[in-house]
Amino acid sequence: MGKKYIFISGGVCSSLGKGIATASLGSLLEARGIKIAIIKIDPYINVTAGSMNPFQHGEVYVTDDGAETDLDLGNYARFTVAPLDRRNSITTGQIYLDVIEGERQGRYLGETVQIIPHITDCIIDHIREVGGAEVEMVLVEIGGTVGDIESFPFIEATRQMIQENPKQVLSIHLTLVPQIANAEIKTKPTQHSVKELREIGVQPDILICRVPHILPLELRKKIALFTNVSVEDVISDPDVQETIYEVPLIFHQQHLDSIVLNKFGLPIPAINISNWEKIVHIQQSSTREVVIAIVGKYIDHSDSYKSVEESLGHGALASKAHLKLIRIESNKLEGSHNCAEVFQDCTAIILPGGFGARGVEGMINTVQYAREHNIPFFGICMGMQIMATEFARNVLGLKNANSIEVEKDCKYPTTTLVAERKELPLKGDMRLGREAITVDRDTLLYEIYQTREIEERHRHRYEIVLEYVPQFAQKGMIVSARSKGEHLVEALEWKGHPWGIGIQFHPEFLSSPQLPHPLFRSFIAQALHIQDTQSRTLPHSLSTKPDAVSASLA
Numbered sequence: 001m002g003k004k005y006i007f008i009s010g011g012v013c014s015s016l017g018k019g020i021a022t023a024s025l026g027s028l029l030e031a032r033g034i035k036i037a038i039i040k041i042d043p044y045i046n047v048t049a050g051s052m053n054p055f056q057h058g059e060v061y062v063t064d065d066g067a068e069t070d071l072d073l074g075n076y077a078r079f080t081v082a083p084l085d086r087r088n089s090i091t092t093g094q095i096y097l098d099v100i101e102g103e104r105q106g107r108y109l110g111e112t113v114q115i116i117p118h119i120t121d122c123i124i125d126h127i128r129e130v131g132g133a134e135v136e137m138v139l140v141e142i143g144g145t146v147g148d149i150e151s152f153p154f155i156e157a158t159r160q161m162i163q164e165n166p167k168q169v170l171s172i173h174l175t176l177v178p179q180i181a182n183a184e185i186k187t188k189p190t191q192h193s194v195k196e197l198r199e200i201g202v203q204p205d206i207l208i209c210r211v212p213h214i215l216p217l218e219l220r221k222k223i224a225l226f227t228n229v230s231v232e233d234v235i236s237d238p239d240v241q242e243t244i245y246e247v248p249l250i251f252h253q254q255h256l257d258s259i260v261l262n263k264f265g266l267p268i269p270a271i272n273i274s275n276w277e278k279i280v281h282i283q284q285s286s287t288r289e290v291v292i293a294i295v296g297k298y299i300d301h302s303d304s305y306k307s308v309e310e311s312l313g314h315g316a317l318a319s320k321a322h323l324k325l326i327r328i329e330s331n332k333l334e335g336s337h338n339c340a341e342v343f344q345d346c347t348a349i350i351l352p353g354g355f356g357a358r359g360v361e362g363m364i365n366t367v368q369y370a371r372e373h374n375i376p377f378f379g380i381c382m383g384m385q386i387m388a389t390e391f392a393r394n395v396l397g398l399k400n401a402n403s404i405e406v407e408k409d410c411k412y413p414t415t416t417l418v419a420e421r422k423e424l425p426l427k428g429d430m431r432l433g434r435e436a437i438t439v440d441r442d443t444l445l446y447e448i449y450q451t452r453e454i455e456e457r458h459r460h461r462y463e464i465v466l467e468y469v470p471q472f473a474q475k476g477m478i479v480s481a482r483s484k485g486e487h488l489v490e491a492l493e494w495k496g497h498p499w500g501i502g503i504q505f506h507p508e509f510l511s512s513p514q515l516p517h518p519l520f521r522s523f524i525a526q527a528l529h530i531q532d533t534q535s536r537t538l539p540h541s542l543s544t545k546p547d548a549v550s551a552s553l554a
């Protein structure tokens, strides 16, 4: 029968939550037992998201196979179980690179290579490559806004796929329906956006409208009339109060999933969305709150730590609590130690990954404060490397110890380049993707994972130097996990501290509301324990076997 394709384009402006909408529709289709795949198209010329500034584009999401992709893949991973690898992220850069390399190798001998048909054909080939034979539907989210020069070839590819096989391809357009100062709701921007899409030859089948509240029928009728879409196919995507995990339920109430199946002429299987209902219920009914400080250099841009923040939320969900995040710019903690004041309202501190030297001294002060004051501390990637630097300086007395990422010719370097290990299969000079790790027994980490063999994703250029490891251990900071067979330091922990763990890998890419990652569950559980008992000494029961939502959220 062939795969069905659902293209999701955006209109009026960016940042309307197209990724969440796409992921939510995907989750509903899965809840009806349909096997899906999801692709994100990014119309920029960068080949991957790896080199882009988190200030502009938010977090870089890393797949098992080590692709550095757009953060929307993280949304897909949190809402669905659709497998994701490097093929699920397509950029203009990849497409042009493929076409130009092909041209050099003689793929188009005698032809004039053009946007149509060569670039568009290449886009279609890349899209068709995704998903094995078991995949029934492929959702394709087109980044950017209709009318942008950059996204034109992708919309044109959509048009061609619809033209070729109208019964197998749907177009969903997501736009903004703003409310202006006098509280009037305006449909004109949506009308114009659809007009723009139709000019390129694509008539949307379904409209999803970002609105403050569910649209009244009158306005849906008006939008339908001006856009040539049936009124029942005009769906509201309202602002949610409590949690983004409510969006699948809101779409389902408006029958989005059955509308899609009907349009493809498919039967409508029974749906099971009790997991989402459970999650939303916990969020709406819980009265507990856990207050966590997140310290970073890209903190002004909340999307820079998207997966970390979401994973903390999953940890809170597992403890039936609300997460309150206090975001702290690390360079505000430099110079004089004002940590006591800055952290006075939070129970635990997380220091996520980062690159470069800016803000590092503030991070070192943060780690020292957490270690000395028995505050649960979770360092991820650069966060763990900072733990090594802090300990070397303040406990081993190695003045000005530093990562060579921060100070190249440092007298007491706490890190070295992973590229110096010739045996490692690196991508460029970075260690990227899922790798096996061995956890030591008698460690907090082992208590949390309940197993010695784990696999986690990586994205780093530096590793901890092994020279100081015996001295670290003597003074109370142990290595609790190493890369399997290679002995790279994968985790550090403070002995006798209520919860002090640093890890080289990125557990935030493997956490979802349905299956909160054990590290985040344990970290939040310990923070809540401290909040409840006002005692900073006893590690709470830390074993958090990763079981399914039915058990973890029961």
Ligand code: GLN
Binding pocket: 352, 353, 354, 355, 356, 380, 381, 382, 383, 405, 459, 460, 461, 462, 463
């Ligand atoms: N900049 C550090 C490195 O390259 C940490 C990377 C990260 O936090 N993702 O090793």
